[in-house]
Amino acid sequence: MSDSENVRHGPVFTQEPSDSIFPMSTGDKLVFINCRAKGNPPPHYRWKVDGRDIDTDSDSSYSLAEGNLLINNPHFINHGGVYQCIATNAFGTIVSREAKVQFAFLQNFSRKPRNTVTVREGQAVVLLCGPPPHYGEMKYSWVFNGQRSFLQQDARRFISQRTGNLYVAKVEASDEGNYTCAVRNMMTNATVFSSPTPVVVRRDVVMGEYEPKIEVQFPDTLYVSKGSSVKLECFALGNPVPSISWRRADGNPLPGKIKINHSTGDLEIPYFRPEDAGVYECVAENSKGRNAARGQLIFQNVEHLQWTQILKDAHMAIDANLQWECKAIGKPKPRYRWLKNGQPLTAKERAHVDAGRLTISTIRLSDSGMYQCVAENEYGSLYASAELKVVASPPDFTHRPVKKSTVIQRGGEVVLECRPNASPRAMISWWRGGELLRNSKRQMILEDGTLRITNISKSDEGSYTCVARNHFGASSSTGSLVVKEPTRIIVPPLSSDASVGQSLVLPCEVSSDSSLSPVFKWFFNGKAIDFRRQEHFEMIGGGFSGDLMVRNIQLRHSGKYVCMVHTEVDTVSAASDLIVRGPPGAPEDPIVTGITETTVQLSWGSGPDNHSPITMYIVQARTPFSIGWQTVKTVPDSVPGQMMHATVKDLSPWVEYEFRVVAINSVGVGEPSMPSKQIRTKAAAPKVAPVNVSGGGGARGELVITWEPVPEEQQSGEEFGYLW
Template sequence: MSLEGFESMPFSVSIESVDYGPVFVQEPDDIIFPTDSDEKKVALNCEARGNPVPNYRWLRNGTELDLESDYRYSLIEGNLIINNPSEAKDAGHYQCLTANSLGSILSREAILQFAYLGNFSGRTRSAVSVREGQGVVLMCSPPPHSPEIIYSWVFNEFPSFVAEDSRRFISQETGNLYISKVQTSDVGSYICLVKNTVTNARVLSPPTPLTLRNDGVMGEYEPKIEVHFPFMVTAAKGMTVKMECFALGNPVPTISWMKVNGYIPSKARLRKSQGVLEIPNVQLDDAGIYECRAENSRGRNSFRGQLQVYNYPHWVEKLNDTHLDSGSPLRWECKATGKPRPTYRWLKNGVPLLAQSRVEMVNGVLMIHNVNQSDAGMYQCLAENKYGSIYASAELKVLASAPVFALNQLKKTIIITKGQEVLIECKPQGSPKPTISWKKGDKAVRESKRIAILPDGSLRILNASKPDEGKYICRGENVFGSAEILASVFVKEPTRIELTPKKIELTVGESIVLNCKAIHDASLDVSFYWTLKGQPIDFEKERGHFESIRAQASSADLMIRNILLMHAGRYGCRVQTTADSVSDEADLLVRGPPGPPGIVIVEEITDSTATLSWSPAADNHSPISSYNLQARSPFSLGWQTVKTVPEIITGDMESAMAVDLNPWVEYEFRVVATNPIGTGDPSTPSRMIRTNEAGKNLENWSYSFENEEKPIPHMAYN
């Protein structure tokens, strides 16, 4: 079932509890029942779903079956069972009608027909006598049968069958045997054999003797077409079409085919020595006028007939289930293709829908003006041409209910501050859609540039002020009733905030108190929230450094103890009331000892000196006054300050020479920065370097730092 439109239902419900009209799961199919079947019963299937569960009835040739008055009928769920079926009583067109409390729908038509094959008349057939060279037609005269049968002929005795060729032809339309030019070998007894395509039953006709007259031989004569397809051949798109053409004549005529004003389809095949033109999977463009020609040396004969290809109706656009408010217009359109072009009919609850003043039906379009409860039900559009019909079904629900508000909408309190916008929602559920009206106290709300009732029923007040305070009542009303909600609006003075101090400069280890004060409407409670660099301060985690102090109802303090460099940044205070929220920020700068200098590089080395360079350290808001160079060797007790050139390394320098080193000793070097606040952490140590042997200094010595793990010395010895 299509659930389109359920979102417009007045209440939120689970899909399992929704009532809906019948929808077919299975419709009955055409059945051919063999009369000699051992089954002795026919089952026509029908299944539908719906809520409530649908019931079933059956129609035969448009008349409802009385399932209780005939013991042969039984109903198993929706399936119709016919016991001991007979053609006289039961052949016809069947439809399943399924219904529940929301409506009824009618299934497609299913044809029940019976397959049988009677016996030939036992009357002796007269002999057929012809001259040699003459053409002859032997009549089959088949017995009663249903449906189609296949013809063949036995020559003299079974199983010697007549072989078809350019001279002999068996029509599958009439069953007759045609011999265009009789020869002496054709003399004998001929029996027509027919076979039912469904039951495979076979019966034989009485024999027809064929003899030759003794009054001479038939001379040559022009062709005479004895077998041809109808003047008008009709076939369904996709079927296989077979057109027959055969002629008598002496000499034996040759059959050829053509399509007038066109070409015979390439998929076409010629059967029985060109006596049958077969077109599989016929399409609309295969239609046209076809001609067969019979020719021999004495002349030519031809026949023309038209092939028309039809197409069963096929849906292009179906119907969708629709839910409408009472009083709304309905417009449904169904579209189908087919050849001939389909016409349309409409059913309501399985019965033809009649045009009225409110109901119009034009070219597959159904319009109902001002729907009401009587219009609710199951509708079907039938698209049909003379070759078949198809059904599309949909349910119309007409919603009719008094307005109702959700419980959480019935009473509201709205608190805002001056200048803000007030928006009071009013969305009652009801069908038809309720009209909305607003009152303030006992007076109707008057719309203005500042006050407007929005299309969805909500009330909007711009730039609110104290006179806008009060009780507002929204009323939803339709033909079935009304409902109201109440909203109380309070307009307060806007909250202001003062955060002090605004800009602070501190040294590591010091403390500070930030004060946040709210100036607010006395009737409102306030809450304070602190942030650092946009993130809420976690007072539990930062208990050793941060503390929130609330000494007064309208102010809050942030105590920051033993400040670290990481505590520098922008602090925010946000004040929240039930009416508004305001915030302010302060910047805190923290001065501290320098950071560690960057990586130390040994640029040149001798037996007693090393030239070093480094990247500047972060000054942490207090200028670096000096750098101290330290070294460590296997013979020292940890890191020791070394003598340098220059002796004092000022804060703006980035290189110096360590002197008085011992020859042929491995050293590591590091740099420490100092500012007025203190000495910072040392740099990362340099790579370990060995001084030269005494008297063997390098003229040009440098490191390649492309490979950090293995410095490569480039040396030139004196």
């Protein structure tokens, strides 16, 4: 069993009785009405019906099975009613919701013979069913001359499911015979039959034609709730047999979901909605005239009750003030009432009820018990329950003693808590040795009993005792206060700069109370440095020194460094900035314009200077004939760091070139930019003649001339050739 199950508490319903209709049938019958509650100690139960206590000892019809009520051989009249379950244990009593219990039954018809009905041919007739006592949904039918099948309804014959009566609009000769009303209980499935009603049709005088007369119609006003199904009956007597039609009196069309039985004239509206409300009209017509009947369907805006705020158990000290509130929503708007231990709670000197709000001031032990808030309207009720435990006890420091030892720095502030369990709340006083402490400039006893001392000095060291008293007794708890010298950083890290590849030490040295052991932590850009994983960082020193060594510094090590020192009594920190200088980053987006035979205009964007200003740029070029990148001549010869364009000169005509730019600062040469788009210089007349020209040999009359060809990169244009 868990601790929560071991806690002693009042009863709480886990199952409550609900509205029920039980079918009645012959033979022995046993009906259960459910009720179950948890509690420690386990609750015992009793029941009420229609407000009267049920005595299960003297009334053999009733018995209990745990909390459930058993009804033996129930009688549909004697045992129908409103039932309520009541659960009680040592902490109080709660009552369940009220449950309406009914029994579906159907008694037999009287066997008394029925009178003969004589009617003229062409006349209308109404045969009364006169059903016996019953409860539950009934279905009415008629049997003609003992036939196995029930009489079929049509435009001439109609059976009302409200009264069971049979209506014949115009009697024919074939209608003569015996008529028996059959009533079926839809819950018990029992069917009973009336004595036959003989009908004699007089043929000597035939009834003449006459205008319709509506004999069966729905109520003038009908309230309908959302989602329910509505069936409207309308039937007229007349000769000729009248036809039935429906319309809305406001001129709006009938809803498309409406079902009309054209043979009987019934109209059914399933799933009623607010827009279905209005005045409905049934019209009966024949050749002699018309007759109409109206009725209004009114939307009944009913919403089930539901809680939006319920009660919570309250364990409160004696003399405290209780405020409980419950809230429910529903239509119509709910009313509230309150119960204590199952009985109506009346406003008294200390108790005040305002709808769903209950307040009790200066609680006493006698106020302990089970309370219930009941929200109700015409269509139902909700019960919310909670337990009020009023606690009365002397002060007890067992679970929350004064802290045994509190260490604080000189000049700091200390808060010593005194929080005993006590009901009612204890009066608190503080003592140092044998001296009663009083409020002063530096020390103050707060309303909750906490002792606060500011600007602590060495003289404040010692033992402090909290004494707690209430009506039921007194108790005390003692703790000691130890004052230490504050920690100070005497050699802080200084903001500095370094070049990539160098190493440096950021110092952090403290002075602290000799009895304390400071713990050093370093943070880089807000994140704690993990010395086990970061090879560039190392903590050096020891004791009251925790210097940070940064080895082989890289650009990414620029940022803010914080040395944080923790001791048992305080925390101090110091910060510094480290700037790492490195060769410049790569220039951006070199663009070539102004292309001639031997020059181009080149421009670019500056890259990062990495904390050291760019002093100059150099331009490099690459052709299909060069080995890698070569530095080229520019105007100006040396491009200064603040200039981001230059003219590249002394290029070869009609050669494909790519260019890139390199930045230089005092730290070194940076990374080159990305290459520019490949371009070709314009063509020009060749400026280089063939070399090593010689002649000789050959046949008589011939001269063979030889030379070294001009290199392709010096041919200066297309269709290069030699002329002699």
